Amino acid sequence: MNAIAPASASAAIHTWSTDTVPPAQRLDYWVGAVCEGFLEMDVTSPAAGDFGATLVSAPLGPIVVNEVRGSAQDVYRTRRAIAQSRHNYFYLLCKTDSAWVAVQDGRAARLLPGDAVLVDSRRLYEFHLLQSADTISLELPTAWVDAWLPDAGDLVARRIDGQAGWGGVLSSFVRQLTPALATNPPLPAELLGDQLGGLLALAMGHGPVQAPDAGRAALRRRVLEATRERHAEPGLTAAGVARGLGISERSLHRCLGEGATTFATALAGFRMQAAQRMLRDVRFDRLSIAEIGFRVGLADASHFVRQCRRHLGGTPGELRRRR
Structure with a gap:
């Protein structure tokens, strides 16, 4: 089997498809070129005679977003593949x-x-995709996962309910993370990663199981106040706030999680509060919409408009006219 070559011309998004080979060779191509060569897995399929599959992949910061479409198949992570792997990851998968x-x-x-x-x-696994292989699979660095879930190894192969509670919120968020979005993210990749990590921790039961002690509550207040004070900085990240407070990024995310929020949610809330104040005040009418967006930390005017519509119920122009 020749080395895999992306079918896409884009430098950021890559596509592999069995459509590039004759029908009789498609399962062999998928197993040899894609699953063994790229994903390092073995595959069998009850649809061998009529098999088809496509993998589209794109990076989003440290995360890789993989979207698989294809026929029913059984997937196996083998000891041989584990022994040959140069890199290992956690995978978060969602199928709808x-x-x-x-x-x-x-x-x-x-x-x-x-x-x-x-x-x-790093351990054996099996996937039994009985009707189709259509799945979003997020490739997560082990160190990244360990920062959010210190006991991640005990949480594998546990169903995360996609219809209720934080599991439902996580599932909805994951389904938005397509390779196409990864190539043109609506927020900085770091913020989207923070959002994913916080939701994963909450969905896995690392949210507020009991009332936090006074020290943790005080730390959360410090984090929120620092985020409020710095909300106008374009590209502000959780890591930057944590450094400013002299704490670890993991401590920052955990204390916010105990308050049932995430850094990205808190930052967006503070930015929208500031934007709403300016849009309601006639003294700021001399400022353009883009300038108000810049003043709250959103340098992209179109992104500012989308955020206002989402959080405040209307575009900046509409909000001005309503006052």
Whole structure:
């Protein structure tokens, strides 16, 4: 099998498809070129005679967004593949069109449409995709996951309910992270990563199980106040706020999670509060919409308009006219 060459001309988004080979060779191509050469897995399929599949992949900061479409198949992470791997990751997978099964560490997660599941590529796993392979799979660096989930190894192959609670919020967020979005993200990749990490921690039960102690509550107030004070800085990240406070980024995310929020949510809220004040005040009418957006930390005027519509219920122009 020749080395894999992306079918896409883009430098950021890559596509592999069985459509590039004759029908009789498609399963072999998928197994050899894609699953063994790229994903380092073995695959069998009950649809061998009529098999088809496509993988589209794009980076989003440290995360890689993979979108798979294809025929029913059984996927196996083998000892041989693990031994040959130069890099290892956690994978967060979400499938919306049909039920499927993920197996790792002796646990079998029976997943309904919309559910999510976490697996570790350093250990054997199986996926039984009974009707189709249509899945969003997020490739997460192990160090990144460990920063959010200190006990991540104990959480693999556990069903994350995609219809309720924080699992439902996580599932909705994951389904938005397509390769196409990764190439043109609506927010900085770091902020989207923060949002994903916070939601993953909450969905896995690292939210407010009990009332936090006074020290943790005080730290959360410090984090929120620092975020409020610095909200106008373009490109502000959780790491930057944590450095300013002399704490670890993990501590920042954990204390916010105990208050049932995330850094990205808090930052957007402070920016929109400031924008709303200016749009309601006639003294700021001399400023353009783009200038108000810049003053609240959103240098992209079109992104500012989208954020106002989402959080405040109208475009900046509409909000001015309503006062």
